[in-house]
Structure formats: C-alpha cells, structure tokens
Amino acid sequence: MVIIKLSWYLYLFNVLIMQLPETFHFGEEHLTAGIALGIAKGAVKGVFSENCLQKVRTSSQRVENIVAKGDTVYGINTGFGPLCNTKISREDTKILQSNILQSHSVGVGEPISQKLAKLMLILKIHALAKGYSGIAETTLQRMLWHLENDAIPVVPSQGSVGASGDLAPLSHLFLPLIGLGKVDYKGEVIPTGELFVKTGLKPLELGPKEGLALINGTQFIAAHAVLVLQKLQYALRHADIIGAMMLEGLQGSMKPFHEKLHEVRPFKGNQHVAGRIRTLLQGSEILEDHIDCERVQDPYSLRCMPQVHGASRNAWLHLKELLEVELNSVTDNPVIIDDELTISGGNFHGQPLAMALDYAALAASELGNISDRRIYLALEGNSPGVPKLLMQDTGINSGYMILQYTSAALASENKSLCFPASADSIPTSLGQEDHVSMGSISGRKALQIIENVEKILSIELLTAAQAFEYRKPLKSGVVLDEIHKFIRTKVSFAENDRVFADDIEMGIATIQKGEIIDLVEGVMKRKNLEWNTPHQEAFETY
Structure with missing residues (x-):
C-alpha cells in the first residue's frame, strides 16, 4: 500500500485536480482560492x-x-x-x-x-x-x-x-x-x-x-476565507469517509443513500454526499450480511448524513461562489474609474464575506455536532456484535467512554463560537463609519471551529475503527478496508484502557496531513474505481 505523504496536503490535492497554471497574470486573469494557494506555495508564479x-x-x-x-x-x-x-x-x-x-x-x-x-x-x-x-x-x-x-x-x-x-x-x-x-x-x-x-x-x-x-x-477577511474554503472542504471529505466507516461498524442501512431518494429532493450537497457514501460502500460484505435484518431505520446521525453533511457542503459552495467574486474585485476607496470619474463608495465593506463566513462556521460546527452523535451512538452497545463502550471487558476498563467527553466539549465550544460576528456592529470613526461588518472576526472564528472539528473527527475515526473491528472477518468495500488497515498501522485495537490522548493526537495528525484522503484516491486509482458523485466538479475544486 502506497501512502502519499504531503507536507502541504490541502494544496497538492487541488494541484492534481485543477491543473494549476505555471504563471498567473495579476490584475488580468481570474483568481481562485486554489490559484492563490498555489502562488503562496510557490507552485504558481505571479507576474x-x-x-x-x-x-x-x-x-x-x-x-x-x-x-x-x-x-x-x-x-x-x-x-x-x-x-x-x-x-x-x-x-x-x-x-x-x-x-x-x-x-x-x-x-x-x-x-x-x-x-x-x-x-x-x-x-x-x-x-x-x-x-x-x-x-x-x-x-x-x-x-x-x-x-x-x-x-x-x-x-x-x-x-x-x-x-x-x-x-x-x-x-x-x-x-x-x-x-x-x-x-x-x-x-x-x-x-x-x-x-x-x-x-x-x-x-x-x-x-x-x-x-x-x-x-x-477586505484582504484580511478574504485571506481567512481562502483557508476556510480549503480546510472546510477537507473536513467535509473526512466526515463522509469516517461516517461511512461508522455506518459499517454499526451495521447501518444503505437505503437512505439511494440515488432515487435524493432525486426527489435534489439539493446538490445531499446528492453529492449520498453518492460518495454509495461509492465507499460498494462491494461491502458487511452490508450484505444484514440486508434482511429486522431494523426498520437508523438514528439520524447515520441515516441523515446526506442531509446534514450535504447542507454543510451547500454552505461551502455558497462561500466558494462569493469568495471568487471578492478575489477578483476592487475593494479600496475611492475607486478611480477614468479621467473624469472618481467614486467614493463602500466597496471596502466586508459584509458579503462576513455573512458567508458565519454561515460556513455554522456548517463546520454541524459537522462536528453530528460526528459527536455518531461517537455517542457507537458507545451505546445497541448494534449487534458491538459491545458497550466498544470494549468487551468493561468495569475495570472504561473503554471509549471518556473520548466522547472530549468530543462533546469540542462540539459545545463550537456552538458557543457560532454566534454570527456579522450580526454585530459598533460605530467607529466618530460615526462616519456607523455600520461595520466584523468580518475579520467571522473568519478567525470559522478557522477556530474547523480546527475543533478536525479533533472531533479524529475521535470518530478511532471509534469507527474500533467498531469496524467487530465486523471481522467480514469485509467492507475495498476503500474502507484499506483505510482500516492503514489506521491499524498507527493505532492498535484496544482490548484494555490506555492513554487515549496519544491515539487522539495520532488521529488529528492523520486528518491534518490528509493521509486518508490520499489513501482513498490512491486505492480508487489502483482499483479503477470512479466516484458515483453528482456535482463532482462544483464540490471538489476551488
């Protein structure tokens, strides 16, 4: 198994799928977040x-x-x-x-x-x-x-x-x-x-x-928006993959991801997420093993991944569209149009991005919120074959109980950060500037929330891998099986309590380095698999 290790993982993925130009002409060509990141890395030369x-x-x-x-x-x-x-x-x-x-x-x-x-x-x-x-x-x-x-x-x-x-x-x-x-x-x-x-x-x-x-x-706000766009996209991809692994570990139903279901409520994000999870579970023996089980429907944290993850993806897409307008705009004041016309206006006002960043912050927080719910669900012991607290010998061992405390704390912290900065305005400049956007705070908070979500997803990754273990010797789809093998090269199956903080740190590093994303793309390429995902270009490029 070849694992591509990246020092700047978020950037490289976009190089691969966007084929960034060698040079970019400032002031003339259309700037995107991906190109801006390419220039920052030195892979694209601005001229x-x-x-x-x-x-x-x-x-x-x-x-x-x-x-x-x-x-x-x-x-x-x-x-x-x-x-x-x-x-x-x-x-x-x-x-x-x-x-x-x-x-x-x-x-x-x-x-x-x-x-x-x-x-x-x-x-x-x-x-x-x-x-x-x-x-x-x-x-x-x-x-x-x-x-x-x-x-x-x-x-x-x-x-x-x-x-x-x-x-x-x-x-x-x-x-x-x-x-x-x-x-x-x-x-x-x-x-x-x-x-x-x-x-x-x-x-x-x-x-x-x-x-x-x-x-x-607005370049402080816009620069934060570029990183939010980048980091949130990776969190969204990880959420789908880890959520699919948890679905397998807890023997969730595949029906809520059926293409026909999402054609009758065709939100782009919902359709995209459902297609990703269908692709990840393709060929799963675990699914076949419980296809005729008596369970009617799963809890929302499993069943509604397309709707919840999809809504967050729609928010991401909204930010992407607004950010591209801002990146290619003139935002200072006054603006010198020609020899006869100089206009003192308000193109510097950060409200367009401030509101979008607050929306993106909420979208990120909800990813962490539903992830924490899946973690809690995994600990209940209500899925056949999966023990309470994800460990057989509990009592003397607490199992994965306290990991969920951490995810709960992070999810709650994110909720407290979700108050929209753009809802506030304090007059400045002796009242000349009597309405301001506070968009700089929107951007800073959004990044803080996404970093917390990365930590929550790392805990779900650990709990999903532990639940997944109890499905052996059945196999999942080839992609999820490879991910599980990879995780086990870093963190062993837990039969007894240990310092789980070390495991969590490993999970965080794995997510921040993008190793799982790289692994997924590598496996799909080797196995000649294709994503069955509507709106692929809209959601996978920036």
Whole structure:
C-alpha cells in the first residue's frame, strides 16, 4: 500500500485536480482560492504583463492630475474618516500617505500565520493591479518582491472591524514598504530596518492616495476565507469517509443513500454526499450480511448524513461562489474609474464575506455536532456484535467512554463560537463609519471551529475503527478496508484502557496531513474505481 505523504496536503490535492497554471497574470486573469494557494506555495508564479503595468501607470497619473488641479477628492487631498472635509495641501499629500500607515497600525494579539499574511499580500497585489486604485508601479513591484523573496510582514490578528476595509491588519502588512514594522524573513522575524541592511532595499516614498489604497480593502477577511474554503472542504471529505466507516461498524442501512431518494429532493450537497457514501460502500460484505435484518431505520446521525453533511457542503459552495467574486474585485476607496470619474463608495465593506463566513462556521460546527452523535451512538452497545463502550471487558476498563467527553466539549465550544460576528456592529470613526461588518472576526472564528472539528473527527475515526473491528472477518468495500488497515498501522485495537490522548493526537495528525484522503484516491486509482458523485466538479475544486 502506497501512502502519499504531503507536507502541504490541502494544496497538492487541488494541484492534481485543477491543473494549476505555471504563471498567473495579476490584475488580468481570474483568481481562485486554489490559484492563490498555489502562488503562496510557490507552485504558481505571479507576474505582471506590460498591459497591466500600463493600466497601473495610467491610474497613478490620474491621481497626480487630481492633485495638480486641486480638485477635492477623498483620501487624495483630504483627511480620512471623520476628517474627510479637512483639505490637505499639495505639499502634504505624500506625508499624509505615510502617516496613515503608521496611525492605523494598531493591531493587537498573536500574529496571523505566515501563510495567511502571504495570502493577504497576494490578494492585495491582484486587486491593486487592476488599475483602479492609483498605486504606483514601484510600490506594486516592491510588494511582489516581498512575495517572491519570502519576506512576509508580521500582521497582528486582532483590530479589524471589517469596514472601512481591514485597516489595522493591512497597515501592518505594508509598514515594511516605508521601512517600519517587522517581517518573517527566511524563518526569522526581524525588524524591517534589518531586512533593508541585508538586502540593500530602501524605504519607499508613497505618492498621493497610495497609503489609503494599500490599507483600504477586505484582504484580511478574504485571506481567512481562502483557508476556510480549503480546510472546510477537507473536513467535509473526512466526515463522509469516517461516517461511512461508522455506518459499517454499526451495521447501518444503505437505503437512505439511494440515488432515487435524493432525486426527489435534489439539493446538490445531499446528492453529492449520498453518492460518495454509495461509492465507499460498494462491494461491502458487511452490508450484505444484514440486508434482511429486522431494523426498520437508523438514528439520524447515520441515516441523515446526506442531509446534514450535504447542507454543510451547500454552505461551502455558497462561500466558494462569493469568495471568487471578492478575489477578483476592487475593494479600496475611492475607486478611480477614468479621467473624469472618481467614486467614493463602500466597496471596502466586508459584509458579503462576513455573512458567508458565519454561515460556513455554522456548517463546520454541524459537522462536528453530528460526528459527536455518531461517537455517542457507537458507545451505546445497541448494534449487534458491538459491545458497550466498544470494549468487551468493561468495569475495570472504561473503554471509549471518556473520548466522547472530549468530543462533546469540542462540539459545545463550537456552538458557543457560532454566534454570527456579522450580526454585530459598533460605530467607529466618530460615526462616519456607523455600520461595520466584523468580518475579520467571522473568519478567525470559522478557522477556530474547523480546527475543533478536525479533533472531533479524529475521535470518530478511532471509534469507527474500533467498531469496524467487530465486523471481522467480514469485509467492507475495498476503500474502507484499506483505510482500516492503514489506521491499524498507527493505532492498535484496544482490548484494555490506555492513554487515549496519544491515539487522539495520532488521529488529528492523520486528518491534518490528509493521509486518508490520499489513501482513498490512491486505492480508487489502483482499483479503477470512479466516484458515483453528482456535482463532482462544483464540490471538489476551488
């Protein structure tokens, strides 16, 4: 059995199925979450075409013309927020742009991951390269230098209200352009001044509007959405596979997954999940063994996997669709349309993604919730041949009882995190910004929930494998049998109590590395099996 081990498992799967391009033209081509992750990994090279750079130069010149004519335009020759009516002299417009980066760098909390900061940089480059923001070519090229040389700014995780854009985190992201802040360079966090000494770079002098263009936008929210899309998709795949193994372990019925049932209620997610489970159980001796049993129907946690997992998949698909719009949008302010039209609007408002991320957070939480119910179900001892607490000699042994305490705690924690951040708004900027999205919190919470779900699924993986053992010598479908064999190379069948925390950690690592997903794809390829899954492209690519 060949197990493909991945250091960046989530990314590689999309390379295989999406065939990512070798190069991506910022500002011109259609950006997806998969391509953004490919650029962050270094598998896709982001470049500027001459046509793109010409648009950027034209936009920058339009800003210079506005300054020269003395027309009053927000953010170019006025103050910011409640100071929008304060006129700034031509001589001070450049100082204004440097000051805004410094005054708005008020982030607190632990820094976001380098991957998230890198995604922020990628998304901002793409938005600015569209030529509607007045950014200078030299500034855009310096941003690309940071990306290509892996000199990624350090960005605190807290401080954004999600409108007027992600001001605080984006300010920290671009402090290094003017010689301030810190960067993660070659595995070491250093002051930007030290980076300049090492590389010979010098601080940039920002032109009119550049500071505002850099910090006004939704790239903190959108970067989190990219990772949510990636990690939630993997959680969804794992939930189907582990749920199918539990179905076999507890001798659940296959009828609730029948194609005809889901044709009369054709939600895309439901149909997709039912098809995946049918494929995974194809050729199962365990199913054949109890095909004529007297059980009428299974508890919902088994029977309703297509409906519950499917609803979460529909939420994932909704996020995917909205995120692609955002990734290819101009989200700063004001937007310079042409020589005659500059619009001060609200494209920076994070509400479209904030609400979708809250929906995705709920979808992830429900995956963990139903998984915990299946874990509990496995412990009851009501399935023929499966002992209470998944262990024969209980009394002196507690069996798998306490593992469910942990899954219950995690599921409950997730429920407390599901209050939608986008339902709240606190006025800022002396009331000028009187409704904000809080989308940055939506993104951070969604990732936290998904990480908890990974832990819950790892516990279900262990309990499903234990229940599965009691079906021997009967075999399941070839895919699930291979998964069970693989799990047993890492965790042995439990006949007595032991330190189950070690087993749980193994399960978490296995899920986070994507080893089960890789195994499934490898087995199906070797056995010439195909997924019997409607809407495959919609749910398996991003």
